[in-house]
Amino acid sequence: MNKTEDLYYIEAVRKGNVQAFSYLVxxxxxxxxxxxxxxxxxxxxxxxxxxxxxIKAYQKLDSYEGKSKFSTWLYSIxxxxxxxxxxxxxxxxxxxxxxxxxxxxxxxMHDYYSETKKEDQEKYLNLALGKLPEDDxxxxxxxxxxxxxxxxxxxxxxxxxxxxxxxxxxARKKMYSLLHEMLNEEVYSLL
Amino acid sequence: MNKLDKQFEEMMKEIKIDSPSSDFTFKVMSRIQAxxxxxxxxxxxxxxxxxxxxxxxxxVAAFILIMTYITLSASxxxxxxxxxxxxxxxxxxxxxxxxxxxxxWQKGLGIFSSIPPIAYxxxxxxLALWTLDSFLQQIRHNHSKx
Numbered sequence: 434m435n436k437t438e439d440l441y442y443i444e445a446v447r448k449g450n451v452q453a454f455s456y457l458v459x460x461x462x463x464x465x466x467x468x469x470x471x472x473x474x475x476x477x478x479x480x481x482x483x484x485x486x487x488i489k490a491y492q493k494l495d496s497y498e499g500k501s502k503f504s505t506w507l508y509s510i511x512x513x514x515x516x517x518x519x520x521x522x523x524x525x526x527x528x529x530x531x532x533x534x535x536x537x538x539x540x541x542m543h544d545y546y547s548e549t550k551k552e553d554q555e556k557y558l559n560l561a562l563g564k565l566p567e568d569d570x571x572x573x574x575x576x577x578x579x580x581x582x583x584x585x586x587x588x589x590x591x592x593x594x595x596x597x598x599x600x601x602x603x604a605r606k607k608m609y610s611l612l613h614e615m616l617n618e619e620v621y622s623l624l
Numbered sequence: 625m626n627k628l629d630k631q632f633e634e635m636m637k638e639i640k641i642d643s644p645s646s647d648f649t650f651k652v653m654s655r656i657q658a659x660x661x662x663x664x665x666x667x668x669x670x671x672x673x674x675x676x677x678x679x680x681x682x683x684v685a686a687f688i689l690i691m692t693y694i695t696l697s698a699s700x701x702x703x704x705x706x707x708x709x710x711x712x713x714x715x716x717x718x719x720x721x722x723x724x725x726x727x728x729w730q731k732g733l734g735i736f737s738s739i740p741p742i743a744y745x746x747x748x749x750x751l752a753l754w755t756l757d758s759f760l761q762q763i764r765h766n767h768s769k770x
Contacts, residue, residue, distance in 0.1 A: 451653075451660045458649045464646040480644050487652045491659065555638055562639065577636035605632050 439503040446494055458487050462505060464579055465511050471570035472515035482518065486511045499590055505581065509589040512571060540621065561611035571605040576601055657721045683750055690746075694739050 439460075445453035465486050470479035489510050490497075497506055562570055568590070575581040575589065576597075583594045591599070675683070734759075 451656060454656055455653050463641050464654075467642040467646070470642050474640050479642075480648070483644055484649070484652050484655065488655055488659065491656050516641070554635075555640070558635060558639055573636070575744050575762055577633050578639065578641065608632075615712055 440499055443494060443497065443499075443503065446491070454487075454491055457490075457503070457507075461507055462487075464504070464574075465507060467574060467609070468508060468511045468577075469515055469570055471574060472486050472512075472519060474567075474569045478518075480512055482511065486514060486600075502585065504579075505585045505588050508575065508579075508581075509591075512589050515571075516568070519531055557609075557615050560615060561608045565604055565607055567605075572597060572600055572607075573604050581623055673761070675753055687747070687750075692744055694743070695735060697738070 437527075439457065440549065442453045442456045462483065466479055466483040469482040469486070470476065473479050473566060491509055493510075497503065562573065565573065572586060572590070575586050575590050576583075581589070584596055586592075586597050592600070
């Protein structure tokens with residue numbers, strides 16, 4: 434992500450060129466929407482939250498100091514709005530059974546996964562990711578997909594770096610465990 | 625990042641990122657344009673006239689007083705003497721009646737030349753402020769129609 438490029442457009446918006454904001458919307462809409470979807474599940478709710486995120490970002494643009502990346506600032510707006518929406522709905526984060534695999538099992542699991550067909554891999558991965566608690570899904574997406582640093586994720590979510598490390602580690606274990614279950618089911622169904 | 629992390633990262637890269645509706649940017653920008661349109665007149669709604677009504681009354685009263693004083697002092701009379709003031713006015717009217725336009729013109733010029741420059745400056749500044757005030761009121765009126 435080009436920070437200087439973002440700052441150029443931010444400055445243009447601040448000077449009154451409202452249309453310049455569309456560049457930032459185009460650039461970040463997919464990830465903002467993905468984070469919103471991970472939290473709220475329903476596409477229409479996620480779209481509304483993503484829109485609200487950009488409106489809020491526009492309204493608060495003067496308070497963005499440029500110390501962190503614009504994406505970090507934007508994702509923190511999405512995350513906080515999503516979490517407060519979840520709290521409003523009183524949806525509790527689903528807790529999965531603490532069923533863990535050993536590191537060796539994880540290695541085996543990965544090899545088995547690699548032998549699975551490409552289209553199935555994506556399907557199972559999405560299913561496993563979808564079964565994680567909402568906040569963990571966001572962490573995993575930000576860390577593995579968006580390549581955000583631990584410090585940036587900490588800024589977005591308000592969690593400590595050590596807490597994030599633990600959560601991501603657990604999320605990975607949970608995902609492997611879920612994939613293990615799903616792939617086992619597939620094997621049994623074939624037998 | 626250990627091997628397991630690396631493997632997991634590779635796996636995660638396979639996941640396709642979700643996309644909002646195709647007209648997402650348009651929807652957001654429409655809302656932002658509306659927001660921007662509301663923000664601009666908002667500044668004008670906070671507008672207060674440069675000159676308040678009270679100040680206008682004081683200015684007009686001061687102007688009348690200055691003009692009266694100047695007229696009286698130009699005619700060489702005491703400002704306190706009201707009867708002399710009226711006699712000056714009636715004298716002027718008499719001169720008008722008798723069609724002594726030239727002498728009246730000269731008299732008028734005499735009065736204006738006796739006005740100190742500061743009075744002209746006050747008059748010009750007041751007119752400038754009044755024009756600015758009317759102009760801003762007009763802008764506010766036009767924006768409130770949007």
